[in-house]
């Protein structure tokens with residue numbers, strides 16, 4: 001396994017890692033080059049490899065423009081927003097296991113209440129559940145741009161980019177991985193049983209996990225005072241982020257609907273008067 005060198009940025013305090021034998025990198029956060037070498041915290045393992053970028057910068061920009069035109073409620077000029085984009089290899093953990101989940105659930109039934117209780121055991125092999133190992137990517141963001149194809153893992157020594165040092169130890173990552181897998185199984189059971197309530201307890205067999213680096217485009221654009229964030233899966237192009245609504249468009253639509261209602265009720269009143277008029281004359 002490639003030897004990992006960890007440095008801390010003197011300007012912003014960010015922790016960056018790269019492989020021994022490569023030229024010293026600039027800080028992946030702020031671009032500063034004044035970096036102090038330090039020993040990675042005990043228990044933080046070097047990534048087993050990285051997944052390469054398939055989506056290049058041009059494609060990532062196209063994906064943003066397409067997403068920015070997806071809703072009629074977005075401001076019309078959103079697709080032309082000045083987007084700052086950065087390719088980042090984000091540290092994460094991937095977990096696989098065979099799940100044995102014991103459950104109790106409330107499902108639809110032919111009883112007076114229309115519900116009945118059930119209990120059982122379900123087995124499910126699950127692969128590649130990801131847990132972010134740095135604050136760069138939130139768990140929710142990672143979930144929204146997942147999955148990644150982990151079988152294409154390449155050796156760390158071939159990585160062209162320096163990367164952020166992961167912050168999760170194996171123990172912490174395993175707890176989050178088990179939590180993620182357990183929840184996934186619960187959601188799966190809820191759907192397959194059409195259950196309104198599910199309680200589960202899961203046993204993990206053949207649990208395997210390891211740290212790796214995920215290719216992600218992290219983007220930012222400004223609208224007025226607000227800074228918005230966009231995240232693109234560098235392997236599949238799945239995109240998520242903050243896309244503001246145009247309040248002018250929404251207000252205009254509300255005004256139009258109100259106008260239509262007024263017009264209709266006004267019209268009904270007029271029709272009422274007209275239908276009565278023959279009797280008056």
Ligand SMILES: [Zn+2]
Nearest residue numbers: 009012027030
């Ligand atoms: Zn920095």
